Amino acid sequence: MRYPQGGGLTAERQQFREELRLKAAERFAQGEASSVIAKALRVNVRSVQRWRQKWDEDGRRALRSQGPASLPRLSQEQFAQLEAELAKGPAEHGWEDQRWTLARIITVIGRRPVEPGSPSRTKPDSPRRRRTRRPGHSAAGPRWCGSAAAPVDGSPSPR
Incomplete structure (x- = not known):
């Protein structure tokens, strides 16, 4: 199953993808074209090209799995x-x-109650929330200082 609890691929699927990359590495060493490898392994040509670039830079070691992309958010x-x-x-x-x-x-x-030692939830006045708001805007929306149609000198606008 993709995206089980914490996201990313399951351990079995990661292992399968790593085996594909290592099979591709064997074919890189034999000088086969990326399109031929992609067709044989039933993957996208662009994936094989990325794998080949990593293989050129750092060999088979670069094609090994790096582990899960992220840790589960919940224990x-x-x-x-x-x-x-x-x-x-x-x-x-x-x-x-x-x-x-x-x-x-x-x-x-x-x-749910926050457990001691766990990161607290984002509060409305936290720095993280303040960074996401643009100057001149509140949570309700932008503050308008006047009508865009009204001229600065106070004379009626031509319509």
Whole structure:
């Protein structure tokens, strides 16, 4: 399954992709064209070209798997807690119908207590939030200082 809990490929799929890259490396050494290798391995030619470039720079070692792209955001314990909360159903969490939506799941996650030692959630006045807003804009939208149609000298605008 792609994007299990934390994202990226499963360990089995990573292993499979690494084996493909190493098979391609054997063919690079034999001097085969990228298009021939791509067709034989049933992958995109551009992927083979990227692999060949890495192989040229650093050999077979460059084609080895680097591990998962990111670590899961939830520990196994936290994931089990979330599953237990979701198993209770939306009605238990205050919604009238029995549908889980992404927004509702995010709300349930947001309601869970912050554990000591874990990173805190982003607060509205945190530096991270302040950086995302442009000067002259609030969370509600831009502040307008006047009408763009009104001339500066105060005379009525020609229409």
